[in-house]
Amino acid sequence: MQQGTSAFGFFCAMVTLLLASTSAGCKGLRDGARASGERPVEMLVSTDPETLDPRYATDAVAMRTTRLIHAGLVRLDEQTLAPKPYLARTWTWLDPLTLRIELAPGLRFHSGAKLTANDVVATLRAFGSKEVGSRHARVVEAIGAVTAESEFVVVVHLARPHATLLTDLELPILRASEAGSAPRPDGTLDGLGPFTVARRGPGEIVLQPFDGGPLPAPKHAVVLRTVHDENARALRMHADRADLVVNGFSPTLLPALEKANGVVVSGREGANLTYMLARNGDGPLADVRVRRALSMAIDRDGIARSLLAGHAQSASTLLPPSHWAHSPAEAWPFDPARARIALAEAGYPHLRLTLLTSTDRLRGTIARVLAQELADVGVELTVVPLELGALLARLSAGDFELATLQLPELTEPNVLRVFLHSSSIPPNGANRARIRDSEVDRLLDEGEATANPDARRVLYAALERRVRDEALLLPLWHEDQIAVASARASAFRPSAEGRWLGLASLP
Structure with a gap:
């Protein structure tokens, strides 16, 4: 340190x-x-943003830039992160599977074209189209059909109960004639x-x-x-x-x-998560005792106080404390002695691992401190800094042992599905740790289908406990x-x- x-x-x-x-x-x-x-x-x-086409933007700079150029039916409240009207003037649930949306009047695209229900219908269909190949197709996969009731009224029919539809409708709306077009990374899509x-x-x-x-x-x-x-x-x-x-x-x-x-x-406190990713499935990291030992070897509070200058809160769970679905949970303690015992019991008193991180100066310094802390428990860690594209490519290919990453916008707990559900293993999602856990899948499925916020909070609390007990991901801290x-x-x-x-x- x-x-x-x-x-x-x-x-x-x-x-x-x-x-x-x-x-x-x-x-x-x-x-x-x-x-x-x-x-x-x-x-x-x-x-630089990878693309300014909102159908394919996934990196933080691209996502945030496209939301200056484009707008969705809803946007997230900057304080509570709850969905509120944006292009939509109002909405009504006709039944648990049917949402009727009235568009705000008088809105026009940058080209001067008038926003109508047909644009919304075409956009939602395009995001889910295999031909378009949007990286956000999963966001609309629960939609069974979308129709224009009138020029300024859209009706969304869900194929199954889906608690996060309103938050999902933050997706940017495109002009109907362009929604299914070839990629436009230069930002020329009408917004x-x-x-x-x-x-x-x-x-x-x-x-x-x-x-x-x-x-x-x-x-x-x-x-x-x-x-x-x-x-x-x-x-x-x-x-x-x-x-x-x-x-x-x-x-x-x-x-x-x-x-x-x-x-x-x-x-202000951020709705994000910095975490350590361990590849599950083979080698020493397939043993939960090894993953727990790694977690106990990391002084989260110390790093938050020093390298992050107090502008972070150490993480005991995946969801930040300010999140509506957060449930307090006991973190794995910083206990190098217990970590050494756990590694010895697992048969790995001395272990060599590689940690991938970004080329960012702060992330590199944090990675070197993590290497020093893990060395104290018998783990020799080689730090490999990579540019973002190369880093994500290796993670998606499973060519790694450990990595540090950040989930920059943890707004809706259902986003955890993309990182934890067995159906989201690359190339189908971002479950780069290759987690295959039937209990995690069940809790994520029920959380997505349950509308009541209190019931959802209970489900996500159980999910957090499961992730913690099995050390499937290692939460580190939430940065301001x-x-x-x-x-x-x-x-x-x-x-x-x-x-x-x-x-x-x-x-």
Whole structure:
């Protein structure tokens, strides 16, 4: 732990020195920006989105960007994460399997085309179509049929009870003539969101305000600029050449950033989960005693306090404490002595494993600290940093032993189905750990089919206990959503799931 903490201390000291040494030069940049008049709000992101086509977007930057360009029938409340009207004006359950939706009047796509029920019908069908091959097809698989009752009324008929339909209808609605089209990664699909794509180039996406969708027209254009290096992001913020970074800085760097002129740091508990993934099925990790030992060897609280600077809560369950379905549960304790005993009883007093992680600086430091902690119980851990695409490819192929990942938007507990259910083993989903547990499958199936929230909470509490007892996934912590903003973007507040729709309401 001391090695990782001292590395971060050195990193923060160097960035603080750089910020101080560039102060005089940055003043000229700030004055020049003001003299040139209004400029777009510039938001820095650490990676390029894979695609701007919402049918295929899965990485965090792509998901959050597409939700600025497109809009769904519902959106999630930034506080409670409960679904609320967006393109829909209202909805009514006619019976447990039938939902009638009235569209808000007067809404238009970026092209000027009027939103009608036919667009909704075509979009929901396209998301479920094998020909389109959307990566979100599972979201609509419970829909048996969708029909247009009138120009502005849609009726959704479920094939089976499905408790999460309203949350699922956050899917972006596309124009009917484009819903089944070939992939459009450049962002040219007609949208209904508060921004249109004016230009996309290497490392840059320029978004222009749009007036005609469900939200008032934003007051500012937005530039999403990819800056891979954390130091470079910090210097751009200090120079007043950027306005906003969400979850783009190591928490231990935040005090130095707060000293920059006009920079505001705000945060809130996040609806996310950072976890360790262990490949089930063969080798030492097939033994539950080994997986439990790994969990007991990790000092979650220590890492949350030091490397995450207190901007995280150690995880005892998969669902964060603020989630409506969260049920308190006892975590596996930090107990290296018990971990060593468990490994010896399993026949692995000395063990060599490989841990995959991302190339992000903070994630790499955390991985090295995890390696040090596991070494203390007899596990020699080789850390392999990979770019996101290569990392996910190896995980999907089963070419790994351990990995650290984050579930960035844990909004609906049914999303756990994609990561835990045996029917979701790649290529059919993201059950990369290859979990095959009949009790987990049963609880997930019942949770999806049960409408009553109290009954669902009981089912998910049982699911959490099962995952904990079998150490199927190892929850680590829930990280805060942190926004670092310039004075002109200081009104921005991150939502619980980390979305960026607050850009549309900046004064």
